[in-house]
Amino acid sequence: MEKHPSPIPLSKYGKRELSPFAAGELLYDYHLEKLDSERAESVRDVLGKHAHLKRDLARIQSADLYLSLLGKARPPADTVEKIDEPDTYLSVLLKKTNYERWPLTIRWGIEAAVVLCVFLVVLIVMPWNQLLNMGLSPQGREIILAEMDHGSRNAFDDGLTPMFSDESAGFEDEGVKPLPTSTTTADVVVPSIPAVATTGVTIPQVQLPVVPPAKTPPPAATVVSSAKEAKPVAEVPADTSKKPGEGALYRGILKVTNLDATGLKIIEKIEELGGRKAGQVELGWKKTATSSYFHFTMPQAKYDELISFLAAYGSPRIQKEKHPRVMPEGIVRLIIEVEEAEK
Amino acid sequence: MNENDVRAIALFFFYALLDDQMAIEAGARALNLAKDKKRKRPELANAVALVQSTFEIWQKEEPEARRMSMVRSLNPGWSLPDGTDLSPWREFHKQSDSDEIVIVIWSKILGIPEAEIANALELPEGTVRYRVGHALRRLGELTSSRPNIV
Numbered sequence: 001m002e003k004h005p006s007p008i009p010l011s012k013y014g015k016r017e018l019s020p021f022a023a024g025e026l027l028y029d030y031h032l033e034k035l036d037s038e039r040a041e042s043v044r045d046v047l048g049k050h051a052h053l054k055r056d057l058a059r060i061q062s063a064d065l066y067l068s069l070l071g072k073a074r075p076p077a078d079t080v081e082k083i084d085e086p087d088t089y090l091s092v093l094l095k096k097t098n099y100e101r102w103p104l105t106i107r108w109g110i111e112a113a114v115v116l117c118v119f120l121v122v123l124i125v126m127p128w129n130q131l132l133n134m135g136l137s138p139q140g141r142e143i144i145l146a147e148m149d150h151g152s153r154n155a156f157d158d159g160l161t162p163m164f165s166d167e168s169a170g171f172e173d174e175g176v177k178p179l180p181t182s183t184t185t186a187d188v189v190v191p192s193i194p195a196v197a198t199t200g201v202t203i204p205q206v207q208l209p210v211v212p213p214a215k216t217p218p219p220a221a222t223v224v225s226s227a228k229e230a231k232p233v234a235e236v237p238a239d240t241s242k243k244p245g246e247g248a249l250y251r252g253i254l255k256v257t258n259l260d261a262t263g264l265k266i267i268e269k270i271e272e273l274g275g276r277k278a279g280q281v282e283l284g285w286k287k288t289a290t291s292s293y294f295h296f297t298m299p300q301a302k303y304d305e306l307i308s309f310l311a312a313y314g315s316p317r318i319q320k321e322k323h324p325r326v327m328p329e330g331i332v333r334l335i336i337e338v339e340e341a342e343k
Numbered sequence: 344m345n346e347n348d349v350r351a352i353a354l355f356f357f358y359a360l361l362d363d364q365m366a367i368e369a370g371a372r373a374l375n376l377a378k379d380k381k382r383k384r385p386e387l388a389n390a391v392a393l394v395q396s397t398f399e400i401w402q403k404e405e406p407e408a409r410r411m412s413m414v415r416s417l418n419p420g421w422s423l424p425d426g427t428d429l430s431p432w433r434e435f436h437k438q439s440d441s442d443e444i445v446i447v448i449w450s451k452i453l454g455i456p457e458a459e460i461a462n463a464l465e466l467p468e469g470t471v472r473y474r475v476g477h478a479l480r481r482l483g484e485l486t487s488s489r490p491n492i493v
Contacts, residue, residue: 025473025476028473029476056483058483059479059484059486059487060479060480061483062486062487063451063478063479063482063483063486064451065486066431066432066482067447067451067452067479067482069423069427070358071354071452071453073357073424074421075421076421079353079363080353082367083349083352083353084349084371
């Protein structure tokens with residue numbers, strides 16, 4: 001029986017010959033020694049005949065050796081630590097949002113907004129008023145209404161009735177000239193004010209000497225001279241529970257259209273509400289041609305009424321300031337400047 | 344993921360990105376991703392999780408890495424074997440496409456078996472081997488022309 005010829009072209013030894021192309025594709029496997037012995041022998045045969053395949057094999061071997069050397073590299077310890085360190089909330093957030101890949105303009109915008117917010121928060125939170133008061137010259141910006149000598153509190157202990165003592169203080173901004181006097185503070189006779197206040201007996205007004213600021217005795221030692229000023233409310237002793245320097249002063253500005261007429265009405269109203277002048281100038285003192293000066297004390301209960309009265313003539317801007325002078329309980333001290341509104 | 348895996352991730356991105364800072368950032372992200380994968384599928388082999396996570400991060404980082412190729416910085420703290428020159432690798436990095444670079448790193452630098460690479464990438468093992476062989480020939484052209492490199 002005749003043997004059927006094989007469809008695959010075989011060599012005369014019965015082996016299948018490998019083409020150079022196929023051998024080239026098997027070179028990597030040949031290099032790794034993953035071919036069976038028959039295939040490996042076939043590749044070897046082709047390599048012997050084709051120099052370019054030999055060159056390719058040499059390249060594969062060279063690259064393999066080179067890469068095995070690269071694989072022996074050791075990363076710095078800190079690099080490994082950084083890769084392995086736990087994430088913070090911020091880093092997780094940045095990674096989740098892919099912040100690094102956002103457009104540069106948006107990132108800059110966000111960063112600028114954050115800086116602006118921080119700036120605004122600082123601007124709002126910082127107690128600028130106190131800082132300015134501390135930083136700037138106090139003589140240049142504040143009006144010294146009175147100076148209280150805390151060391152002279154013994155005067156209260158001696159039985160003297162503590163009174164408002166604004167009159168004894170020197171006011172640099174009031175521009176008052178000291179009244180001529182031939183008496184001294186030692187000559188002042190202290191009237192029995194509580195009795196006057198309760199009985200309502202009018203006492204003839206006594207012209208008290210005005211002591212120059214430099215020689216001002218402790219405020220507690222000075223007295224109020226008029227009967228009007230001797231209302232019971234004025235006799236309430238200063239709140240001793242408050243520490244020195246915890247007092248307050250209401251300072252404000254009111255702009256009106258007719259200063260002369262309005263000034264008189266304001267004086268009337270202040271007096272009607274039980275207010276009385278403080279300092280050395282009369283209520284409504286013409287500080288300049290276009291402004292009047294009202295420095296007075298009044299019952300705190302009447303404060304709102306006064307403000308609503310003033311609001312009828314303009315927009316009073318009054319703010320409460322800390323002041324070393326401590327007022328008696330229920331009494332507030334105000335300095336209001338009424339100015340002619342610009343037309 | 345153990346210390347060797349972290350080191351492998353560091354090596355991968357060092358050679359893939361050729362920039363220390365980018366390698367650290369990408370490495371940290373890849374490590375977290377690999378941990379996530381292990382947490383979700385505990386049966387996943389470390390090598391497979393490593394290949395998958397590094398490949399995902401590499402795909403995201405590659406455009407930036409290519410763009411930043413002119414301003415790369417490599418930390419001298421990396422210790423390479425004596426006489427090893429990185430210039431053939433840099434040249435190979437420029438000439439080759441993304442698939443060849445990562446497959447060569449996994450297979451020949453990190454020593455991950457081709458079967459696991461194929462499993463992680465859902466490719467036939469023959470494809471992986473073909474790519475490695477092809478990449479080795481290209482790299483071999485560069486290394487064999489400089490006999491004193493290796």
